[in-house]
Amino acid sequence: MESIELQHCSSLKTVEVPLEASKSESNRALIINAVSGDKSTLHNLSNARDTQTMLRLLKSDDETLDVLDAGTTMRFLTAYSILGDKPRVMTGTERMQQRPIHILVKSLKQIGAKIKYLNEEGYPPHRIKPLEVQKTNQVGIKGDVSSQFISALLMIAPALPQGLSLRLKGKVGSRPYIQMTLDMMKLFGVQASWTNNTIEIEPQEYKEYPYVVESDWSGASYWYSFVALAKEAKIKLLGLRQKSLQGDIAIVHIMNRLGVMSTFEEDGVVLEKIPHQQEFEYDFSDCPDLAQTVAVVCGVKGIEAKFTGLESLKIKETDRIKALKKELKKFKIKLKETEEGVYEIKSKFQPTEEIIEVETYEDHRMAMAFAPMLTHQSIRILDPSVVNKSYPSFWEHVELVTDL
Numbered sequence: 001m002e003s004i005e006l007q008h009c010s011s012l013k014t015v016e017v018p019l020e021a022s023k024s025e026s027n028r029a030l031i032i033n034a035v036s037g038d039k040s041t042l043h044n045l046s047n048a049r050d051t052q053t054m055l056r057l058l059k060s061d062d063e064t065l066d067v068l069d070a071g072t073t074m075r076f077l078t079a080y081s082i083l084g085d086k087p088r089v090m091t092g093t094e095r096m097q098q099r100p101i102h103i104l105v106k107s108l109k110q111i112g113a114k115i116k117y118l119n120e121e122g123y124p125p126h127r128i129k130p131l132e133v134q135k136t137n138q139v140g141i142k143g144d145v146s147s148q149f150i151s152a153l154l155m156i157a158p159a160l161p162q163g164l165s166l167r168l169k170g171k172v173g174s175r176p177y178i179q180m181t182l183d184m185m186k187l188f189g190v191q192a193s194w195t196n197n198t199i200e201i202e203p204q205e206y207k208e209y210p211y212v213v214e215s216d217w218s219g220a221s222y223w224y225s226f227v228a229l230a231k232e233a234k235i236k237l238l239g240l241r242q243k244s245l246q247g248d249i250a251i252v253h254i255m256n257r258l259g260v261m262s263t264f265e266e267d268g269v270v271l272e273k274i275p276h277q278q279e280f281e282y283d284f285s286d287c288p289d290l291a292q293t294v295a296v297v298c299g300v301k302g303i304e305a306k307f308t309g310l311e312s313l314k315i316k317e318t319d320r321i322k323a324l325k326k327e328l329k330k331f332k333i334k335l336k337e338t339e340e341g342v343y344e345i346k347s348k349f350q351p352t353e354e355i356i357e358v359e360t361y362e363d364h365r366m367a368m369a370f371a372p373m374l375t376h377q378s379i380r381i382l383d384p385s386v387v388n389k390s391y392p393s394f395w396e397h398v399e400l401v402t403d404l
C-alpha cells in the first residue's frame with residue numbers, strides 16, 4: 001500500500017494556507033441549484049471528491065448513480081431523485097453499502113415515493129422511482145442517526161406539491177448542519193419555520209443567488225491541531241469568516257482552550273499559540289467531524305479529556321471509535337468508554353526515535369487528524385490519498401508548513 005513518511009518537525013514555518021472550499025456547503029448549493037432548474041452561478045465550489053462526484057452525477061443520464069464514499073452525495077441525491085423523471089439506482093463503495101439510509105427512505109416512502117432495496121434492507125443500493133402523487137406533507141423523522149437525512153428532505157421540500165412539515169423525533173445530532181441547510185435555502189429565497197421540533201416549508205420556488213462557498217472549517221481544524229502541537233507556529237488560514245454557516249467553526253472555541261488563539265482578518269484567520277488547559281470536557285454532538293482531531297491533540301499534550309456525543313462516529317467512513325482506539329494506542333494514548341457514551345483519554349505518550357505507522361481505514365479524517373503528530377514524532381501514514389474525499393491539496397499544504 002502506498003504511504004507518506006512525515007519527518008519529525010517541531011517548529012513550523014509561518015505561512016498562509018489557502019484551504020479547500022467546504023464540501024458541505026458545495027453539495028447543498030449544487031442540490032438547491034438543481035432543484036431550482038440551475039438558475040444560479042455557484043462560485044468557489046470545492047475540489048473535494050465528494051463535490052466533484054455530486055457535480056458529475058447531477059449531469060449524468062445513467063440509471064445507476066455511484067456516489068463512491070460520499071455520504072451527503074448519497075443522501076441528498078436519494079431525496080432529489082424522487083423529483084426526477086426516470087428511475088434511479090443509488091449505490092456506492094462497500095462501506096457506503098453499510099451506512100444506513102432506511103430513515104430517509106422511510107420518510108420518502110411516507111411522502112409517496114416508491115423505493116426498493118436491491119441488496120440488504122435499509123442499506124444502499126436502492127432503486128427510486130419518481131414521485132407520482134404526494135400522499136402527505138406530515139413526516140416524522142428520527143434525528144439521532146444522521147442529520148443528512150433531514151437536510152436531504154428539507155432541500156427538496158419547496159418543490160413538493162404540498163411542501164413538508166417535518167417533525168424531528170428524539171435527540172438531534174449534527175444540528176448545525178440542519179441550520180446550515182435552512183440558512184442556505186433562505187439565501188436562495190426559500191422561507192422555512194423551525195419551531196420546537198417541527199420544520200415547516202410551504203411549496204415555493206428557489207430564486208437565483210450567486211453563492212460563494214466559504215473555505216472549509218472542518219479542513220481548518222487540522223491546522224489548529226498543527227499550531228496547538230508545534231513548538232513554534234503561526235499560520236494564516238485563508239477564506240474563513242467569523243460569521244460562518246458551518247458548525248465546525250466550533251474549533252475556534254475548542255482550540256482556544258487547547259492552546260490556539262484565533263484573530264480574524266478580512267481574508268482569513270491567524271492562528272497563534274497560547275497556554276492551554278490541563279483538563280478538557282466536550283460534547284461533540286454538534287460537530288462530530290472534529291472529534292478525531294481533538295482526540296489527537298489531547299493525547300499528545302497529555303490533557304485529561306472527557307468526550308461525549310460520539311454516537312454517530314461508528315457509522316461514518318469507518319467505525320471512527322474503533323479506528324481511533326487502535327491508532328492512538330500505538331502512541332500509548334488510551335481512548336476508553338468509561339460509562340455509556342462517555343469516552344476518556346489518558347495518555348502516556350512520549351516521542352520516540354522510531355517511525356510509527358498510522359493506518360487510515362479509508363477515512364480521510366484519520367489521515368489528517370494524525371498528520372500533526374509529526375510535530376513530535378516521525379510517522380508514516382498509509383493510503384495518504386484518502387484525503388481526496390474532502391481535502392485533495394492537504395499534503396501540498398503540509399509541505400508548505402514543514403520541510404517535507
Ligand SMILES: O=C(O)C1=C[C@@H](OP(=O)(O)O)[C@@H](O)[C@H](O)C1
Pocket residue numbers: 023024025072145146147148151173174177288289312
Ligand atoms: O450535512 C453534512 O454536510 C454533514 C453532516 C454530518 O453528518 P451526520 O449528520 O451524519 O452526522 C457530517 O459528519 C458530515 O461530514 C457532513
Ligand SMILES: C=C(OP(=O)(O)O)C(=O)O
Pocket residue numbers: 069070071072073289316317365390
Ligand atoms: C462523515 C463525513 O462525510 P459523509 O458522511 O458525507 O461521507 C466526513 O466528511 O467526515
